[in-house]
Amino acid sequence: CSNHQALLATPKPKYLEQLESHLRKELQSLDLTQKNSQELKLQPYREIFEFFIDNFKTYKPLLSAIKNEYEVTLAHQKKTIRALEPLKATVATISEECTQQILALQEKEKDEISTLKHEKHRLLKLIDDMREEMCSLRTQVEHLQTSVAKEYARYLDERDAHKLLLVRLNEMLNERLDTTHHQGEDVKGEDVVKLTLALKVARQDLTRTQVKLNQTLADYGDVVPRKDFESLEKKYSDLLEEMTTLQNDFEQLRQEQKTLLEIHRETAKERDSFSTELQRIQHNHTPRPNWPKCSEVIPGGADRWGCLAEGKSSDQLVDVLLEEIGTAVLKEIDVFPGWGNSEEVPAYLRQEGEVKNKKLTKKDVVNILKDVWKEKIALEQQAGKRSSLPEFFLGYLQKKYGNAAATEWSYTLYENMRLCRSNHVLSSFYNILTGKVGEEQYHGQNQLISNLQKALAACDSSDSGFLTGAHVAMREAFPLKRKESIQELVDASRYKLDDADSLINYMSLFEEDEEGNPEPFVAKLRSQYIREQQEYLGQLKDKLRDLTEVKADDLKAAFHTIDPTIDAQTLDTYIGLAYPAGGEEPAEGVVPVETALERLLAGNARQVGPSPGEGSTAGSEGE
Numbered sequence: 001c002s003n004h005q006a007l008l009a010t011p012k013p014k015y016l017e018q019l020e021s022h023l024r025k026e027l028q029s030l031d032l033t034q035k036n037s038q039e040l041k042l043q044p045y046r047e048i049f050e051f052f053i054d055n056f057k058t059y060k061p062l063l064s065a066i067k068n069e070y071e072v073t074l075a076h077q078k079k080t081i082r083a084l085e086p087l088k089a090t091v092a093t094i095s096e097e098c099t100q101q102i103l104a105l106q107e108k109e110k111d112e113i114s115t116l117k118h119e120k121h122r123l124l125k126l127i128d129d130m131r132e133e134m135c136s137l138r139t140q141v142e143h144l145q146t147s148v149a150k151e152y153a154r155y156l157d158e159r160d161a162h163k164l165l166l167v168r169l170n171e172m173l174n175e176r177l178d179t180t181h182h183q184g185e186d187v188k189g190e191d192v193v194k195l196t197l198a199l200k201v202a203r204q205d206l207t208r209t210q211v212k213l214n215q216t217l218a219d220y221g222d223v224v225p226r227k228d229f230e231s232l233e234k235k236y237s238d239l240l241e242e243m244t245t246l247q248n249d250f251e252q253l254r255q256e257q258k259t260l261l262e263i264h265r266e267t268a269k270e271r272d273s274f275s276t277e278l279q280r281i282q283h284n285h286t287p288r289p290n291w292p293k294c295s296e297v298i299p300g301g302a303d304r305w306g307c308l309a310e311g312k313s314s315d316q317l318v319d320v321l322l323e324e325i326g327t328a329v330l331k332e333i334d335v336f337p338g339w340g341n342s343e344e345v346p347a348y349l350r351q352e353g354e355v356k357n358k359k360l361t362k363k364d365v366v367n368i369l370k371d372v373w374k375e376k377i378a379l380e381q382q383a384g385k386r387s388s389l390p391e392f393f394l395g396y397l398q399k400k401y402g403n404a405a406a407t408e409w410s411y412t413l414y415e416n417m418r419l420c421r422s423n424h425v426l427s428s429f430y431n432i433l434t435g436k437v438g439e440e441q442y443h444g445q446n447q448l449i450s451n452l453q454k455a456l457a458a459c460d461s462s463d464s465g466f467l468t469g470a471h472v473a474m475r476e477a478f479p480l481k482r483k484e485s486i487q488e489l490v491d492a493s494r495y496k497l498d499d500a501d502s503l504i505n506y507m508s509l510f511e512e513d514e515e516g517n518p519e520p521f522v523a524k525l526r527s528q529y530i531r532e533q534q535e536y537l538g539q540l541k542d543k544l545r546d547l548t549e550v551k552a553d554d555l556k557a558a559f560h561t562i563d564p565t566i567d568a569q570t571l572d573t574y575i576g577l578a579y580p581a582g583g584e585e586p587a588e589g590v591v592p593v594e595t596a597l598e599r600l601l602a603g604n605a606r607q608v609g610p611s612p613g614e615g616s617t618a619g620s621e622g623e
Contacts, residue, residue: 565609577603
């Protein structure tokens with residue numbers, strides 16, 4: 001504590017007090033209400049710092065270097081801010097238009113949700129009506145059952161009455177016989193023997209009749225008259241048929257009710273999904289920008305922007321806009337900062353210090369990359385094996401421009417490839433160079449285009465360079481493509497033709513401009529190539545949806561399920577992509593499903609034959 005008080009008691013150096021006093025005076029004399037008040041405020045501090053540097057001769061070189069570095073950094077930041085100022089208005093406009101699009105989507109989704117609610121109420125009302133009709137039918141069945149029971153009881157009563165009638169008839173017959181016997185005794189001169197014999201015969205007849213009557217009563221006591229039986233049988237048959245019909249109707253109504261309930265659940269689930277999607281869109285999406293405004297800041301004006309924006313989505317237009325901005329900034333940069341010499345840095349970018357920018361045009365970059373591919377393919381055909389693109393890329397530059405200048409060309413080409421994502425030549429080379437996709441995808445697309453050229457040329461029997469039946473030729477070249485995909489290619493081949501019957505110059509479909517941009521036909525063919533690969537791996541992912549990790553045998557079984565005609569060699573190749581030799585895999589031989597799918601996507605895994613139950617699906621046509 002005493003040391004602290006001693007330090008507080010130590011007076012300030014006189015020079016420090018002079019500097020502080022001068023700084024306070026300068027700050028008080030400034031007008032801080034101006035727009036550039038911060039820069040004005042910085043100037044007194046800059047002067048004080050210069051006084052301080054001049055006073056300390058020993059540290060002056062170091063302090064001057066520090067001050068100069070800060071000044072350079074501030075100048076660079078000001079330059080960057082001035083370059084970004086024009087984008088503020090564009091961002092504000094884009095934000096406002098995005099908000100309007102969200103409101104339009106909300107209104108559209110509100111109508112659809114209202115329609116679904118009305119449909120739900122209508123289905124619920126229909127279910128209630130069916131339930132009421134089912135209750136009515138059940139009541140009718142119960143009423144008919146009661147009527148049948150009453151009829152059955154009435155017929156039992158009639159049977160008992162018949163039995164009583166027969167008993168009375170027997171009694172009356174016996175009384176009549178007794179009366180006849182007494183009358184016979186009064187007749188004079190009657191033969192007693194004859195009467196006795198007649199009485200005996202009569203009694204025997206009576207006994208036989210009584211036995212037969214008892215047997216008949218025993219056999220037919222429960223029998224009803226045929227007329228009544230036939231009437232009851234017909235009535236029963238009608239009731240049984242009606243009950244069967246009612247049961248069938250009831251079962252049908254029950255099935256329809258079950259179906260309606262299932263539809264209602266699916267509708268509710270879909271409604272919830274739409275609601276969630278709407279919320280996600282409202283959270284993430286922005287209104288559609290007014291892209292024509294970009295023509296005001298893009299070199300070349302509206303004509304060049306129209307060419308750049310033709311047939312592109314909003315996401316692609318953003319890439320084009322960023323590419324234009326990036327290339328413009330790239331032309332103003334004289335040097336690139338080196339990435340260093342660590343092992344994490346690719347070999348073709350290992351350099352300390354600053355690297356000179358060669359300031360190449362896009363046309364120059366395209367020509368160099370095409371020459372790289374040409375030299376690499378020729379070398380691989382000669383050597384009979386595939387080489388690594390990053391290693392060949394560096395070797396090519398060193399051989400052509402020398403070891404000293406190779407790094408300058410490498411950095412310049414790399415930065416142009418990184419910025420120009422809308423150009424297929426640059427973007428495909430960049431993705432393969434950085435390992436995002438496999439080189440097989442590049443060669444597969446080129447082979448597909450080459451095979452299609454040959455197929456179209458084969459259909460041109462007159463060698464005129466023109467075709468009328470492009471649809472037929474494409475169907476023969478791609479027998480596994482969907483009809484929609486074939487039609488997309490046909491439409492792309494006719495985008496410059498006014499008449500649907502006009503001849504197609506099929507050779508012009510494969511032409512490129514000086515910057516390597518292909519015709520819409522080839523662009524559509526490449527986009528279908530990537531889409532079909534993603535759909536194929538999407539089917540594979542669905543088959544593995546219950547797994548988080550997958551073994552090689554399970555992956556083979558999934559491939560056979562979605563692609564039954566896949567050959568053993570291709571299957572082994574795909575398994576090798578998912579389970580690379582020497583990889584850091586677990587001892588059990590399993591990999592995460594997502595990792596396996598990413599490796600298959602980078603390795604160009606594609607459909608070999610038609611999917612089960614489909615006669616025409618996207619596949620690896622022409623490969």
